Amino acid sequence: MFMIGTLYRELHYQIAKRNPLIANDEKQFKKAIKNAMSIKRGVGIQILGFLPFGLIMASTFIFTSEKIVLASLMVSLSLLPFIFAMYVTAIQTSYILSVGIFEPLKYLPVRLGSKYLSGLLLLEIFPALATVLPSVFVLMVKYPYAGVLGVFWVFMGLFLGHTLGLIAVNFFSLKIQHRAGKGQSIRNIARIVLFFLFIGMFMVMNYLQYYIRDHSEEVARIVGKYFIAYPFSVASIFDPLRSLVLLGTYFSVFGFLYYLTLRSVWGKILEPAVVSEKHIVTKFKAKTTNKIFAVVFKDFKVFLRKPAMLVAFLFPIYILFPTLISSFREGHLSLVEVLPLLFMIGLFSVPGADAVLKVEGKALDFLRTLPLKKREFVVGKVLSMATVPILLGIALVGLGSYYDYKAVVLFPYAILLPLIASFTTMLYFFHYSGEEIGIPDLKWIHVIFMFILVGAIFAIIAIPVILSLENIFISQFIGFIILLILVFLIRGSSR
Numbered sequence: 001m002f003m004i005g006t007l008y009r010e011l012h013y014q015i016a017k018r019n020p021l022i023a024n025d026e027k028q029f030k031k032a033i034k035n036a037m038s039i040k041r042g043v044g045i046q047i048l049g050f051l052p053f054g055l056i057m058a059s060t061f062i063f064t065s066e067k068i069v070l071a072s073l074m075v076s077l078s079l080l081p082f083i084f085a086m087y088v089t090a091i092q093t094s095y096i097l098s099v100g101i102f103e104p105l106k107y108l109p110v111r112l113g114s115k116y117l118s119g120l121l122l123l124e125i126f127p128a129l130a131t132v133l134p135s136v137f138v139l140m141v142k143y144p145y146a147g148v149l150g151v152f153w154v155f156m157g158l159f160l161g162h163t164l165g166l167i168a169v170n171f172f173s174l175k176i177q178h179r180a181g182k183g184q185s186i187r188n189i190a191r192i193v194l195f196f197l198f199i200g201m202f203m204v205m206n207y208l209q210y211y212i213r214d215h216s217e218e219v220a221r222i223v224g225k226y227f228i229a230y231p232f233s234v235a236s237i238f239d240p241l242r243s244l245v246l247l248g249t250y251f252s253v254f255g256f257l258y259y260l261t262l263r264s265v266w267g268k269i270l271e272p273a274v275v276s277e278k279h280i281v282t283k284f285k286a287k288t289t290n291k292i293f294a295v296v297f298k299d300f301k302v303f304l305r306k307p308a309m310l311v312a313f314l315f316p317i318y319i320l321f322p323t324l325i326s327s328f329r330e331g332h333l334s335l336v337e338v339l340p341l342l343f344m345i346g347l348f349s350v351p352g353a354d355a356v357l358k359v360e361g362k363a364l365d366f367l368r369t370l371p372l373k374k375r376e377f378v379v380g381k382v383l384s385m386a387t388v389p390i391l392l393g394i395a396l397v398g399l400g401s402y403y404d405y406k407a408v409v410l411f412p413y414a415i416l417l418p419l420i421a422s423f424t425t426m427l428y429f430f431h432y433s434g435e436e437i438g439i440p441d442l443k444w445i446h447v448i449f450m451f452i453l454v455g456a457i458f459a460i461i462a463i464p465v466i467l468s469l470e471n472i473f474i475s476q477f478i479g480f481i482i483l484l485i486l487v488f489l490i491r492g493s494s495r
Helices: 002-018 026-036 039-062 067-077 079-099 114-131 133-142 144-172 181-214 216-225 232-238 240-270 291-305 307-313 317-330 335-347 352-358 361-368 374-403 405-429 444-467 469-492
Strands: 175-177 273-275
Touching: 002 026, 002 039, 002 114, 026 039, 039 067, 039 114, 039 133, 067 079, 067 133, 067 144, 067 232, 079 114, 079 144, 114 133, 114 144, 114 240, 133 144, 144 232, 144 240, 232 240, 291 374, 335 374, 335 405, 335 444, 352 374, 352 405, 352 444, 374 405, 374 469, 405 444, 405 469, 444 469
Parallel strands: 175 273
Antiparallel strands: none
16 A cells, blocks of 8 residues: 555656646645645545535435335446546556656566556546445435445446456557657547546436436336346345345456456556557648737647646536536527526636646747737737637537527627637736736636626626617627727737
């Protein structure tokens, strides 16, 4: 356990050091190091992050006492630790090894160093149990024996997911890429997509629980048909003997696979395969482009290379998950439902300023040597900050128009609101006189203030619509005038 604790501290130190959002902020870096040095603190913070989801899901168990419903709910719930364990194991292993914390173990007389890798991954996975254990504890209060078996099945799901993740790593990940190229960017994008799908899974699971409660008999027939396969085997919690036999069988089979996989993984860590990606050497061509767009293109290239920054930058996507799930479930999305979401997307583009400014990192001195005016730099950052929210807004209007053709009149909001939020934020940070480009000291108090300021501007734009939906075009005209004023102020900010 001492070795795993040491590796955990080193891993989180390296993660903090390699994350520009943290490394370029001295206070955030010190806070991250403080958390990294304490396993209890680090794991505890993660548990607190997962716990709200667990409490929401437990509410379904509180108001249900029928065994058939509870068994079906446990089947859906047991997918969470399984998927999370498989996701973290498959995605994080390559990163953990690339950091180099296992290099010293290669020269020590360690027979199976991969057991420390497994232990480290399980320590990373453990906090996710906070999403399911509250529900299991509620079940334990109502049916003690079934609750205890539920705990065993939750840990079994975590173990199964971890083992399958290690098997995937063993076959696909333990290679040295001779040349990263575009393939690395594609893999980074895939990681981000999987991350947001995982976030959305909590909302899907919450909906699934309500569906199971309303269609318990239909679900029970499906569960009974495939009772041997996980997660359907979890429904056996009210049949202790069968449940224990299934638990023992799963543990025996996957325990053996786990041991064999650990041996293979350690062998490949010691002597990884070298893979050279095919690439075509093209002739270098120097070309000129607009300075503002050059800043935007540069920002997105950096984001694609640094998944941690991209996750923070794409945060507004999270806002759309409940709407997407609701629209697909109910089969409609009206103009009245789309309108407030467009304002929310615009408002939540404010935190994107943190990512687009910290992306410069230590390259600021080099940036100052370029023939780039402060106004051009600021407008470039505005477009970088507004691009994703604008695309999200357009997608939302498109989805709304599919269900309600009247929603197409909201299209101008999709462009105006993110631009207004971005121009307002950048004007606040770069209102100083002079042409020198600098990165402001971003603090949460500034972000909160920008939320309030942008919210107040949005309130002015929204007043006509609040009075009557017939005033949408008046509201959009007000937004257009405000945007023109902000553009004029940006033009004069460097004087």
